[in-house]
Amino acid sequence: MTDQIPEKILDELTGPSVWAGPEIQNDPNWIYRISDEGIADIDAALHQAEKAGVKIPFSRDHFPLTVFTDELRSILDDVREGRGFAIVRGIPRERYTDEQCALIYWGIGTHIGRPVSQNARGHLLGHVMDEGRSYDDPTARGYQTHQRMDFHCDLLPVDVLGLFCLRQAKSGGMSHLVSSLMIHNVLRRERPDLLEEAYELFTVDWRGEEPEGEKPWYRLPMLSVKDGKVTSRFMSRQYYESCERFGPEYALTQKQKELLDLVQEIANRPELRVTMRLQEGDIQLVNNHTTMHARDEFEDYDEPELKRHLLRMWIALPDEIRRPLSPLLDERYGWVQRGGIPVKQVQAA
Numbered sequence: 001m002t003d004q005i006p007e008k009i010l011d012e013l014t015g016p017s018v019w020a021g022p023e024i025q026n027d028p029n030w031i032y033r034i035s036d037e038g039i040a041d042i043d044a045a046l047h048q049a050e051k052a053g054v055k056i057p058f059s060r061d062h063f064p065l066t067v068f069t070d071e072l073r074s075i076l077d078d079v080r081e082g083r084g085f086a087i088v089r090g091i092p093r094e095r096y097t098d099e100q101c102a103l104i105y106w107g108i109g110t111h112i113g114r115p116v117s118q119n120a121r122g123h124l125l126g127h128v129m130d131e132g133r134s135y136d137d138p139t140a141r142g143y144q145t146h147q148r149m150d151f152h153c154d155l156l157p158v159d160v161l162g163l164f165c166l167r168q169a170k171s172g173g174m175s176h177l178v179s180s181l182m183i184h185n186v187l188r189r190e191r192p193d194l195l196e197e198a199y200e201l202f203t204v205d206w207r208g209e210e211p212e213g214e215k216p217w218y219r220l221p222m223l224s225v226k227d228g229k230v231t232s233r234f235m236s237r238q239y240y241e242s243c244e245r246f247g248p249e250y251a252l253t254q255k256q257k258e259l260l261d262l263v264q265e266i267a268n269r270p271e272l273r274v275t276m277r278l279q280e281g282d283i284q285l286v287n288n289h290t291t292m293h294a295r296d297e298f299e300d301y302d303e304p305e306l307k308r309h310l311l312r313m314w315i316a317l318p319d320e321i322r323r324p325l326s327p328l329l330d331e332r333y334g335w336v337q338r339g340g341i342p343v344k345q346v347q348a349a
Contacts (some may be wrong), residue, residue, distance in 0.1 A: 221233065
């Protein structure tokens with residue numbers, strides 16, 4: 001990778017992706033309720049998939065949708081060019097087994113784009129649940145713990161993040177979203193020097209999931225721009241802090257620490273964020289380029305069959321509709337185009 005600094009946009013950003021929480025917290029328009037005809041369409045596609053005996057991963061041809069594709073197109077437009085997130089509600093969770101929910105969610109995902117590998121285990125359909133891991137482990141990722149997850153974008157610059165709620169926790173686990181483009185504007189008003197710092201290069205830890213032959217770290221700016229569109233790469237703090245294990249030269253600078261602290265403080269302001277509790281059967285779709293997400297710590301049930309369990313997809317959009325990315329970020333997007341995080345045999349066992 002060429003360590004070049006991209007151009008910067010330091011002006012105020014505008015548009016539907018730049019929002020504050022109160023504007024939309026109680027606005028029902030970001031909750032898309034599937035029509036009765038859409039549910040019937042999904043039911044018919046599930047029936048056909050089961051009849052054919054297909055297994056995940058399967059192509060969209062094995063999950064044919066007609067009526068619901070129009071609804072899905074409108075939802076995706078809002079995720080791509082509008083608010084940057086949506087909740088798809090109305091799938092009757094009680095009607096389906098966990099396995100049927102997985103088929104439905106995967107089938108819908110194939111009509112959005114191409115799901116890619118989320119980790120070195122090669123998971124195309126991931127499982128977000130407490131695996132008893134902790135951030136103290138430099139190879140652990142937040143979705144494998146019950147701990148609070150700070151505001152972040154996901155590890156690869158994949159286009160759409162999707163979650164399907166199978167079961168919620170006993171308590172906690174609230175989901176929070178914030179416009180990373182609004183954070184850009186707040187930095188501009190309050191600390192323009194740190195806004196400029198966000199366009200400089202940061203060292204990021206792969207945390208054990210680097211592809212074979214790659215360094216265990218890479219460098220990217222937290223903000224970059226292409227064709228006038230700003231894209232965010234603010235990731236969880238541990239991805240920067242753990243780089244010090246590779247040597248003191250990879251440690252965060254004082255100014256970088258100050259920026260990351262301020263970004264989290266801004267993102268957690270109640271007047272900027274949106275908070276939701278996913279209902280069973282909900283699908284949450286998030287634009288990974290313009291919207292950051294977080295999660296509260298949660299307490300789980302003791303019974304394994306009741307534990308919090310979400311299904312996750314990283315979805316790559318077709319090139320003709322995906323967001324233009326700066327050269328450094330587009331180079332990182334190359335891993336998305338190659339199928340996501342490659343499988344490591346030692347982790348795939």
